[in-house]
Amino acid sequence: MCYLAIVRRCDGSGTVDDRGRVVARAPSLSSVLAVRASASAAGTLAVPAESRHAFLDLTALGRQEGREEPKGRVDAVREAVPDFSACGHGSLAGDRAVSTCAARDAGMIVLMGLIDLSHAIEHQMTTYPGLPGPEIGVHLSFEGSAEHYDPGTEFAIGRISMIANTGTYLDTPAHRFRDGHDLAGLSLERCAMLPAVVVDADGAIGPDVLPGGRLDGMAVLLRTGWDRRWGTAHYGDPDHPYLTEAGAQVLVERGATLAGIDSVNIDDTTTGQRPAHTTLLAAGIPVVEHLTGLHLLPHTGAHFTAVPPSIDGMATFPVRAFAHVP
Numbered sequence: 001m002c003y004l005a006i007v008r009r010c011d012g013s014g015t016v017d018d019r020g021r022v023v024a025r026a027p028s029l030s031s032v033l034a035v036r037a038s039a040s041a042a043g044t045l046a047v048p049a050e051s052r053h054a055f056l057d058l059t060a061l062g063r064q065e066g067r068e069e070p071k072g073r074v075d076a077v078r079e080a081v082p083d084f085s086a087c088g089h090g091s092l093a094g095d096r097a098v099s100t101c102a103a104r105d106a107g108m109i110v111l112m113g114l115i116d117l118s119h120a121i122e123h124q125m126t127t128y129p130g131l132p133g134p135e136i137g138v139h140l141s142f143e144g145s146a147e148h149y150d151p152g153t154e155f156a157i158g159r160i161s162m163i164a165n166t167g168t169y170l171d172t173p174a175h176r177f178r179d180g181h182d183l184a185g186l187s188l189e190r191c192a193m194l195p196a197v198v199v200d201a202d203g204a205i206g207p208d209v210l211p212g213g214r215l216d217g218m219a220v221l222l223r224t225g226w227d228r229r230w231g232t233a234h235y236g237d238p239d240h241p242y243l244t245e246a247g248a249q250v251l252v253e254r255g256a257t258l259a260g261i262d263s264v265n266i267d268d269t270t271t272g273q274r275p276a277h278t279t280l281l282a283a284g285i286p287v288v289e290h291l292t293g294l295h296l297l298p299h300t301g302a303h304f305t306a307v308p309p310s311i312d313g314m315a316t317f318p319v320r321a322f323a324h325v326p
Helices: 059-063 142-148 245-253 275-282
Strands: 002-007 014-016 022-025 033-039 099-103 108-112 114-116 135-140 157-161 169-171 194-200 219-223 258-261 287-289 300-305 316-318 322-324
Touching: 245 275, 275 287
Parallel strands: 194 219, 219 258, 258 287
Antiparallel strands: 002 033, 014 022, 022 108, 099 108, 114 322, 135 157, 169 287, 169 316, 194 300, 300 322
């Protein structure tokens, strides 16, 4: 049995707990390594030194302590990831695809079947060219809260000012149509724990690359790789991948429940028309844009969730999109 462990300078040992999760000790927080780990029948996790490779291909790296790692994706580093086909995984998105949950205080990484598909929201970042970035600040500091509580008890309250289309977000029909339902009218059945169908595509995405058969109850996620440009001047380039009007119509006809893409827009932005948004939202199909990390998912078998808060009068809002891979 083989696992992919994303750890920080692993010391070469670990255990498999009673729930079957792999726990790798990471005493040093200086760098992030991809480690191939083989679990023996006795439950000991062996981490061969020769299998350690730099792996800077997770959005979460930008959120680690001290923000010491580069944010976004680095193609040259991605290519250094070892081939896991010998372990029964043709890629990182094998039938046991995993993500990491950092238990910082314990200095450990616990592997689970949850994969984060969202960009982190940062102060003044650019999501869509021409739109303002979020303003993140402090409403009440720890120091300022001291007068309200007993000595030793303190709290911080943050504040954020941003447009709705920030980071990874979900569009409801009210984004396009005046009489469409808003976030408060969005059913959880439309955006939570949906069986995911991941489609590899590029350029103008039409019916020829979309899955055949019925798609009732499913999230169709368009994996283009454009998210590698996130945070660069080229993310908003007009030649980004998009779903054509004919492709959107096929998703409607086949009963798709949600559509998502890891590009800057699900529509062609070289014209003033938005046929993909128009077709999908008219059918009540929510759209999730600016996804990331789809390369970690299998083509089928994962379940996708992208739930925004229920806000009356708002059509779009950021989500924490993620997938569960059994």
